Amino acid sequence: MTYQTKSEIRIVNGETFIISDSVGNIYQKDTGNLGFFFRDTRFLSELILKINDLDLSILSAKEVNYFWSTHYATLPFESIFEAHPITIIRKRAVGNGAREEIIIHNYKTEPVDLTLSIQLDADFVDIIELKRAQSPEGKPVIEINSEKNQHIFVYQVNGICRKTVIQCEPGAEIENKKISFKINIPAKGVWRTCLTIRPVWEDKVKEPEYLCEDLDKNEPIIHKPLQEWANQVPRLTGHCSILSKTYERSLMDLAALRFYLDPENKPVIAAGMPWYMALFGRDSLITSYQCCFIAPDIAFTTLRNLARLQGKGYNDFRDEEPGKILHELRFGEKTLLGEKPYSPYFGAADSCQLFLILLHEAFRWTGNKELVNEFKEPALKALNWIDNYGDMDGDGYIEYQRRSKEGLDNHCWKDSSTSMIFSNARLAEPPIATVEFQGYVYDAKLRLAELAEEVWDDPALAEKLRNDVKKLKRRFNKDFWIEDRGGYFALGLDKNKEKIDSMTSNMGHLLWSGIVDDDKAEIIVKQLMSSHLYSGWGIRTLSIQDRGYNPIEYHNGTVWPHDNSLIAEGLIRYGYRDEANRIIVNLLEASKYFDNRFPEVFAGYQRSEVDFPVSYPTSSLPQAWAAGSSILFLRLILGLEPDRKKENIRINSHLPAAIEDICVENIRLFDKNFSVFVGKGRSEVRLSD
Numbered sequence: 001m002t003y004q005t006k007s008e009i010r011i012v013n014g015e016t017f018i019i020s021d022s023v024g025n026i027y028q029k030d031t032g033n034l035g036f037f038f039r040d041t042r043f044l045s046e047l048i049l050k051i052n053d054l055d056l057s058i059l060s061a062k063e064v065n066y067f068w069s070t071h072y073a074t075l076p077f078e079s080i081f082e083a084h085p086i087t088i089i090r091k092r093a094v095g096n097g098a099r100e101e102i103i104i105h106n107y108k109t110e111p112v113d114l115t116l117s118i119q120l121d122a123d124f125v126d127i128i129e130l131k132r133a134q135s136p137e138g139k140p141v142i143e144i145n146s147e148k149n150q151h152i153f154v155y156q157v158n159g160i161c162r163k164t165v166i167q168c169e170p171g172a173e174i175e176n177k178k179i180s181f182k183i184n185i186p187a188k189g190v191w192r193t194c195l196t197i198r199p200v201w202e203d204k205v206k207e208p209e210y211l212c213e214d215l216d217k218n219e220p221i222i223h224k225p226l227q228e229w230a231n232q233v234p235r236l237t238g239h240c241s242i243l244s245k246t247y248e249r250s251l252m253d254l255a256a257l258r259f260y261l262d263p264e265n266k267p268v269i270a271a272g273m274p275w276y277m278a279l280f281g282r283d284s285l286i287t288s289y290q291c292c293f294i295a296p297d298i299a300f301t302t303l304r305n306l307a308r309l310q311g312k313g314y315n316d317f318r319d320e321e322p323g324k325i326l327h328e329l330r331f332g333e334k335t336l337l338g339e340k341p342y343s344p345y346f347g348a349a350d351s352c353q354l355f356l357i358l359l360h361e362a363f364r365w366t367g368n369k370e371l372v373n374e375f376k377e378p379a380l381k382a383l384n385w386i387d388n389y390g391d392m393d394g395d396g397y398i399e400y401q402r403r404s405k406e407g408l409d410n411h412c413w414k415d416s417s418t419s420m421i422f423s424n425a426r427l428a429e430p431p432i433a434t435v436e437f438q439g440y441v442y443d444a445k446l447r448l449a450e451l452a453e454e455v456w457d458d459p460a461l462a463e464k465l466r467n468d469v470k471k472l473k474r475r476f477n478k479d480f481w482i483e484d485r486g487g488y489f490a491l492g493l494d495k496n497k498e499k500i501d502s503m504t505s506n507m508g509h510l511l512w513s514g515i516v517d518d519d520k521a522e523i524i525v526k527q528l529m530s531s532h533l534y535s536g537w538g539i540r541t542l543s544i545q546d547r548g549y550n551p552i553e554y555h556n557g558t559v560w561p562h563d564n565s566l567i568a569e570g571l572i573r574y575g576y577r578d579e580a581n582r583i584i585v586n587l588l589e590a591s592k593y594f595d596n597r598f599p600e601v602f603a604g605y606q607r608s609e610v611d612f613p614v615s616y617p618t619s620s621l622p623q624a625w626a627a628g629s630s631i632l633f634l635r636l637i638l639g640l641e642p643d644r645k646k647e648n649i650r651i652n653s654h655l656p657a658a659i660e661d662i663c664v665e666n667i668r669l670f671d672k673n674f675s676v677f678v679g680k681g682r683s684e685v686r687l688s689d
Helices: 127-131 212-217 224-232 241-256 281-290 296-308 351-366 369-374 376-390 435-454 459-479 506-513 518-528 561-573 577-594 624-638
Strands: 008-013 016-021 035-038 041-044 046-051 057-065 068-074 086-095 097-106 112-121 141-145 150-157 160-167 173-175 178-185 190-201 235-237 258-260 267-269 640-643 648-651 661-669 672-679 682-687
Touching (some): 016 086, 016 097, 097 212, 235 241, 241 258, 281 624, 376 435, 506 561, 577 624, 648 682
Antiparallel strands (some): 097 190, 150 160, 173 178, 235 661, 258 267
16 A cells, blocks of 8 residues: 655565656755665666656646555646646556556547656665665766666775666667657557666675566556455454555555565564664564454564574674574664664664563464473573663663663663653653553563463573562662642652653553552553653653653653553553543544544644644654554554463453444464454454364
C-alpha cells in the first residue's frame, strides 16, 4: 500500500522504498527525504518526468498496495474549461529494485509529437546523514552503456562501492543525468515504455522482483510474500467496523515492514519508514510481542537475529556490554566506515528485559520447548547483563549513561534528548534509572522463572528469580513513589537518586509488568485517565500540569498508540477493563483521521479543543509498533489467552459498546487452526479444518 503524507507518496517492500511527490517525481526539496532507497542508502535523489519540458499536473495518485503505486497526471490545463488531451500514467513497483511503467494516452483526433524527458541524479547519501541534512563525502560518476540502454551512477569512496543502474527500453536517448524519448502518438493512440532500477551493493546487482519483461505476459502483479502473509494471519469479520478497518490496514503495514536478515530467509519487522527501516531491538521486540498470537514465527525470528548479534564485549563507541541486546543495526556508509556506531549500536537499557519477555510470550502461544531451549544461552546472557551491567552502581535498579560520543543521550523508549525532565522542565542528569525499566525487570524475571522451571529443569534458578522480584517489588513501590498531586510514580531516578517528578505515561507500563502494589493501582489508573494525562484520543506522554508539556514535542505531550496499547493491557491485568476499552475505542476513532492507520505518534491536544487528531510532523508511516497496537487491541477485547496444557484458546471477552460482535478465523496455534466468535452474551472457540 502507498503512504501519503501531504504531497508525498511512499511505497515500501522490505529494505527497498521510494518516497516521491504525488506526480511520482523525486527531487531535492526542503524536507530532503525524497528518493529511491535501499539498505540505508539513497540510490536516486532525482527522478523528474517532464513532457515537452513541462511539469506534469497531478490528477490522482492512489494506493494499489504497499509495494505498488499508480500516478495519473496530465499537462497543464489551458483553462478550467479546457482539459489537456494528454494523460500520463506511471505505475511503479518496488522490491530489491524498482520498475516504472510509463503510459501516455493521446485523446486528440490527430497525432501528436512529444518529447518525454527524465532527469536523474544520485547522491548515495547515508540515511542517517540525510536525517541530519548532511552531504555524502564523494560524488558519483556517470557511465552510459548505449548498447544495453543503461544509465549508471557509480559511487566509490574509501573502498565502498555503490551503483544505480537505470535500464531503459530501446529508443531512449541517454545523456548526462537525462533520459529522453521522441514520441509520435497516433490519434486516440497509446505509447508505453518501462524503466528498471537496480541497486548494486558491493558489486552485487540486486535483481528486482518486478521486471519490465514481465509486463509482456500481461499478468497482474502478484506478490507472493503478501499472499503468504495473508494466508498466515487471522481474518476478522463481524459487526466491528471500528476495529476491522484499522486491523486490516495494520496487517498491510506490518507486511510492508518485513525484511530479511536471517540466513533461513525468514522475516523480521523494521521499525518504521522512512528513517527506521532497520532492525531495532526495542521496536522489533515490542511489535513481535503485540503480534505474537497471530504470527509467533516472527517472534522467534526476531529473537534469533537479536541473539546472533548479542553484545560480546565492552565497547564504549557502541555502548556495548556482554550479553546486551542491540538497539539498532545499520548498513549505511558512515556505519561501514566506522564513523557511526550502528554495526550494531547497543544504546538501549531495556532490550534485554524485552528479549526475555518476548521469549516467554512466544512460548505461551506455541508451547515450543525446542525453540525455547535454543535461546537458553542468550537468555541467560541477557539476565547476566541485567544483574551485572544494567545495574551500574549496585543499587538494584537498571540505569543508563551513554559512553559513545555518537550515541543517544537516553537509552529508554523515550530516547529524545529532552525527554528525561523534572516537573519544572529541568533536564535530569545521568545515570538515570527510568521507572519502566524496573517493571520490565520484574516481569522478565518472573517469566524467566517459569521457563527455568518448565523447560530448562532448573528449579534453583526459578526460585532465585522469584525471590529477586519479591525484593524488587517491595523496594520499588517505596523508592519511586511520590505522594504529591494525589500520588504517582516518578519518571525515574537521576544521578543523585532524586526522583524525577514529572508525571508521565511511563507509569502505565508498570501496570503492564505487574510490579505495582494493589493499593497503588487505582491511584495510577485515575491519574492516567484524568484530563491532564488523557487527551480524549489517548494517554499523553507527559501531563499538561508539567512545565515541559508541549502537545507536539516528540516525547513530552504527544500520544503514542504503542504506549497506550501496553497501558491498556496493564489496565486489564489489574481489572480495569472499561478504562482499557475507552483507550482502545478512542484510538480507533483517531485512526479514522489517519486513513484507518495508527501513526507512530500524533499531537496531544485535548480532544475538546480540536476537530480531529492533529498529525505529528515527522511521524513514521508505516510504523511497526503502531501497527502492532491494533493487533494487541483485538486480543485484549476478546480476552484471548493460550492454554498450553490443553492446546486450546481461552476467551474472557469484554466488548466495548461500539462493537456488536467479532469473528476471528485462521488463528494458527499449537499446530491447529482456531476460529473465535464473541458477541453480546456469547463466545465460542472452534477448531477449523
